[in-house]
Amino acid sequence: MKKIANLLFVSVLGGVLTLGSYKLFFDEESQEFQAKDQTTQNSFLPVTNTNHVYGTNADFTEAAEKTVHAVVHVKNVAVFKGPRNIWEYYQYGNNGGRALQGAGSGVIITPDGYIVTNNHVIEGASEIEVTLNNNQTYKAEVIGSDPISDIALIKVDAEDLEYIPFGNSDNVKLGEWVLAVGNPFNLKSTVTAGIISAKARDLNANDSSPQSFIQTDAAINPGNSGGALVNINGELIGINTAITSPSGSYIGYAFAVPSNNARKIVEDIMEFGDVQQGILGIRGGSITPAAIQELELSESQGVYVSDVTPGSGAANAGIRERDIIKKIDNININKFSDLTGYINSKRPGDEVKVKIVRDGDEKELNVKLTKLETYSIIPIGLEVANATKEELKALQAPNGVRINRTLAENLPAGELVGGIISEINNQKVNSIRDVREVIQERRTSEPIVITFYDLNGEKQRMAWR
Known part of the structure; x- marks a missing residue:
């Protein structure tokens, strides 16, 4: 958890969340602005753009009825073959078992079962269970995720589900009434009301991973992660992600990923398999x-x-x-x-x-x-690019990015270029976005250790201090 203005700190709802923000231009490292997309004409998800400001006499009942059945409970379950610690040994013996990793909320966005949630809700799951508001339970598969924005897309095998169409988050106004719909404290879908308190809110000026949140004072508590922030028309304008609180529970500050950003990420995952940056x-x-x-x-x-x-x-x-x-x-x-x-x-x-x-x-x-085609890891003198499935398979690497070229004269380009970096500082990397995140999150005094597969497919480690 990180301090905000030395008074508040970020409390993650339902899991671990890295919150991004901007970096002041006179800090040690500057920030290269990156794009995620939302182009209405290319959209293939249900979208409406009628949201506007309502007065204090607004009726919440219609929006609540429209949305409450489209918000689900998401359970992250780990399946293991044997005990991982003494407590699991006493509980399961040597047979292994299933352990709840975490839980949160999700938003159905299509009638055939596509669901948006937070990446930290489903991260590391062996199984994902989704429970609808009518108590029906489904197994879900992960279609894709983006850890940087903390958005994930999962799917259940179902038809004719109630869903929430995307609204245009650029149109939201300060003071506009909104509803937060989620599953706090493992309750059934719960609706709370508030207003838009701020737009384009950044949570940590010292973090080099930029993010821009909608801030609301609608009550959001543990379990709301991945739930819906909707306007009075019942349109999705945000995915609830975090709060600031010394206790871990609601005190009036809650944050959501804007729907335009979430929709772009979801459409990229559905169309391309990853985020187009x-x-x-x-x-x-x-x-x-x-x-x-x-x-x-x-x-x-x-x-x-x-x-x-x-x-x-x-x-x-x-x-x-x-x-x-x-x-x-x-x-x-x-x-x-x-x-x-x-x-x-x-x-x-x-x-x-x-x-x-x-x-x-x-x-x-x-x-x-x-x-963004390549990323330069300046401290170690390597430039990396996203690897294709064929490149990974050729070196028998389960994941990683390709070493594109060397930037330092003392590095053996003939031995490195074409190799696959699978981990940096024990964190798996699947794309240059992951590499950027790991490098920018590290302290400048920390060493950099990479795990990579050389041109012969042999796994090796190198360290820079």
């Missing part, structure tokens, strides 16, 4: 009072561009260092999480209009988002 192609961060004074900036809000990636969409469009991004499409950019919250709902290849301020003059540029 793109970049705007800049590094930088939020403008702060210290930055205004240090860099003599004329703007008090926005995202300051400290570096532009050569060949990126930003570079091709003419964005330069020291530009200040003020608006993307119709979204005002006051801080870094405003930018990531919107860009994270887009796909590589999408075009966005970026309004910048340069030397006091406003300019509007069309930027085509590009795909």
